[in-house]
Amino acid sequence: MHLPVWLIIIPLFMVFSLGIFAYINKKIVKPLVITGGFLQTVLIFFFILRRGEEVPLTYSLGSWRGDIAINLAIDSFSLVMFVLMALMVMLSLIYSLTEIREGSVKFYLLINVLFVGITGMVMTADLFNLYVFFEITSISSYALVAFNDRDISLEAAFKYLMIGTVSAVFLLMAVVLTYQATGTLNMALIPEGMEEVPVLTRQLLFAFYMIGLGVKFAIVPLHTWLPDAYMSVPITYNVLSSGLVVKASFFVLVRILYVLFGVEFLADNMLASVLLIWGIISMLFGHAAAFQQDNLKRLLGYSTIAQMGYVIIAFSLGTAAGIVAGSFHMINHGIMKGAVFFAAGSLRRETDSYELKEMHGLADIKPYTSLIFVLILLSMVGIPPFNGFVSKWLILEASVEAGNLIAAFLVIAGSFLSLGYYLSIILNIYTGYEGSSEKTSEVRLNEALPTGILAVLCLVLGFVPTSLLAVIGDAPVFVLERHNFISLILGG
Amino acid sequence: MILLYPAVAILICMGIYTVLTQSNMIKIVVGISIVESSIILLLGAMAYVPEGAAPVLDRSYELVADPLPQALGLTAIVINASTTAIMLALIIKLYNRYDTLNIHKIRRLRG
Numbered sequence: 001m002h003l004p005v006w007l008i009i010i011p012l013f014m015v016f017s018l019g020i021f022a023y024i025n026k027k028i029v030k031p032l033v034i035t036g037g038f039l040q041t042v043l044i045f046f047f048i049l050r051r052g053e054e055v056p057l058t059y060s061l062g063s064w065r066g067d068i069a070i071n072l073a074i075d076s077f078s079l080v081m082f083v084l085m086a087l088m089v090m091l092s093l094i095y096s097l098t099e100i101r102e103g104s105v106k107f108y109l110l111i112n113v114l115f116v117g118i119t120g121m122v123m124t125a126d127l128f129n130l131y132v133f134f135e136i137t138s139i140s141s142y143a144l145v146a147f148n149d150r151d152i153s154l155e156a157a158f159k160y161l162m163i164g165t166v167s168a169v170f171l172l173m174a175v176v177l178t179y180q181a182t183g184t185l186n187m188a189l190i191p192e193g194m195e196e197v198p199v200l201t202r203q204l205l206f207a208f209y210m211i212g213l214g215v216k217f218a219i220v221p222l223h224t225w226l227p228d229a230y231m232s233v234p235i236t237y238n239v240l241s242s243g244l245v246v247k248a249s250f251f252v253l254v255r256i257l258y259v260l261f262g263v264e265f266l267a268d269n270m271l272a273s274v275l276l277i278w279g280i281i282s283m284l285f286g287h288a289a290a291f292q293q294d295n296l297k298r299l300l301g302y303s304t305i306a307q308m309g310y311v312i313i314a315f316s317l318g319t320a321a322g323i324v325a326g327s328f329h330m331i332n333h334g335i336m337k338g339a340v341f342f343a344a345g346s347l348r349r350e351t352d353s354y355e356l357k358e359m360h361g362l363a364d365i366k367p368y369t370s371l372i373f374v375l376i377l378l379s380m381v382g383i384p385p386f387n388g389f390v391s392k393w394l395i396l397e398a399s400v401e402a403g404n405l406i407a408a409f410l411v412i413a414g415s416f417l418s419l420g421y422y423l424s425i426i427l428n429i430y431t432g433y434e435g436s437s438e439k440t441s442e443v444r445l446n447e448a449l450p451t452g453i454l455a456v457l458c459l460v461l462g463f464v465p466t467s468l469l470a471v472i473g474d475a476p477v478f479v480l481e482r483h484n485f486i487s488l489i490l491g492g
Numbered sequence: 493m494i495l496l497y498p499a500v501a502i503l504i505c506m507g508i509y510t511v512l513t514q515s516n517m518i519k520i521v522v523g524i525s526i527v528e529s530s531i532i533l534l535l536g537a538m539a540y541v542p543e544g545a546a547p548v549l550d551r552s553y554e555l556v557a558d559p560l561p562q563a564l565g566l567t568a569i570v571i572n573a574s575t576t577a578i579m580l581a582l583i584i585k586l587y588n589r590y591d592t593l594n595i596h597k598i599r600r601l602r603g
Contacts, residue, residue: 128564135571142578151589155598158582162520165575166511169504169527172568176531179561180538 076474091450171212188489216249230301235345243334275316283309320476325394339454360432387461503530
């Protein structure tokens with residue numbers, strides 16, 4: 001069974017062949033990219049649908065023994081990211097067909113580099129390999145932020161690059177020091193060696209991992225690049241960033257914290273509480289800052305920071321219910337943000353601006369897109385029939401169960417805060433229309449389709465959350481009980 | 493040998509200090525390069541085994557240096573080179589737009 005490695009090979013093949021094919025004929029670039037994305041999606045769906053028989057599995061590169069090889073592992077927790085990748089990869093590629101007019105070869109090349117990095121980060125079980133994939137993801141992100149070649153995108157890219165590179169140094173340092181302390185880079189062998197490392201060293205390593213990966217998922221004092229970067233990038237990258245890049249970094253941090261350090265260590269040294277408080281700060285700050293924004297994309301960027309706060313809170317509880325709730329919210333946020341950005345991109349074609357005050361009365365020109373847009377915004381607030389409600393309810397339940405009533409209260413308070421700024425967007429779109437009421441806008445199928453699919457998913461997951469919970473329900477088995485992960489890789 | 497570890501710490505602090513205080517973009521890149529190089533120095537120091545030979549496949553040596561950190565160091569150098577390349581490319585673009593290398597004159601975005 002060589003299927004896991006093909007998940008990395010397919011986008012990697014695209015990266016290296018796109019240039020050659022574009023040299024032969026520019027017209028086959030887009031069909032080729034779509035084919036690659038389709039193959040990858042099919043492969044991911046294969047793993048999700050056959051999770052009983054195929055997953056969990058481990059693949060040792062080069063067929064070395066499990067303890068020396070670089071391993072790729074797919075367990076029930078990876079399925080959380082797999083669900084996101086199955087949706088986002090294909091839908092964003094479809095959406096980008098009309099959005100990217102110039103330099104499409106460059107764009108698809110970078111997007112495929114991004115896919116390589118994310119897939120690798122999710123699957124790898126080797127720390128240094130993780131760092132390499134992390135850098136692959138980061139470098140393609142920097143280039144994609146600068147892609148539009150406008151003044152603000154270059155500035156945002158430089159800012160992101162500065163913060164990102166320094167954070168990558170911290171991650172590398174953490175990896176190197178882990179190697180020195182434990183003598184191995186295999187994530188299955190480190191936990192054993194980690195037990196003998198002094199507590200102070202372990203706390204230092206925790207801090208380094210937090211800083212190194214925290215920049216990527218925009219934990220609050222390290223978040224400054226995100227709203228800037230979101231302002232002037234293609235919608236496709238907005239969706240991929242908030243749906244995959246941010247999530248993959250957080251996913252990796254969870255795996256490192258729970259497998260390398262162990263849940264007991266986090267609880268004994270108050271580090272779980274540090275994470276919890278950090279999550280609460282992220283959430284409240286994100287909501288508060290979103291209030292002051294008058295650019296739609298910046299606002300959605302701050303909303304991503306806030307929603308990641310909810311995910312951090314859920315994961316820091318350290319209970320099975322918390323991890324399921326956090327995983328569920330990770331997927332839901334990806335779906336909702338994807339739909340919102342897709343809809344916002346379609347709305348923007350009428351106004352050519354993301355400034356809120358110029359979006360007055362858009363609902364008269366594009367009634368259906370606006371309706372979807374508003375419904376998804378309500379879903380993000382957490383209003384009942386949608387998926388946002390279900391996942392916030394699960395987080396609430398998990399934090400009450402774990403005895404964290406303050407966190408539970410702040411989750412509700414944060415949701416009320418978010419209602420304020422989402423209502424102001426809705427108000428902007430539905431009022432103040434000046435001009436003729438003739439509907440001149442065209443509907444593009446490739447933009448309507450991804451928006452529609454994600455919006456329907458929001459509703460479906462709101463009514464039957466069990467369909468997704470069945471997929472991710474086993475996630476805590478590999479997070480909380482790390483011996484499962486270790487024996488999966490070492491085959492014991 | 494033991495002096496190498498404080499040297500690494502000093503280099504990292506120097507590099508981060510440069511990044512935080514300088515307003516010239518080229519100098520910021522130099523600062524980041526210093527930080528990155530110090531990690532490679534750390535990797536070299538870790539691999540060192542007293543009186544160890546080079547880790548080349550030869551059965552006649554008893555003590556050899558640890559080959560893994562050296563391999564990691566090579567990979568890290570490649571990654572650092574590519575990030576530096578991106579940074580410099582961006583600086584060229586920014587310089588063409590704004591005619592200045594001063595980061596404070598360029599920055600219009602506020603966090």
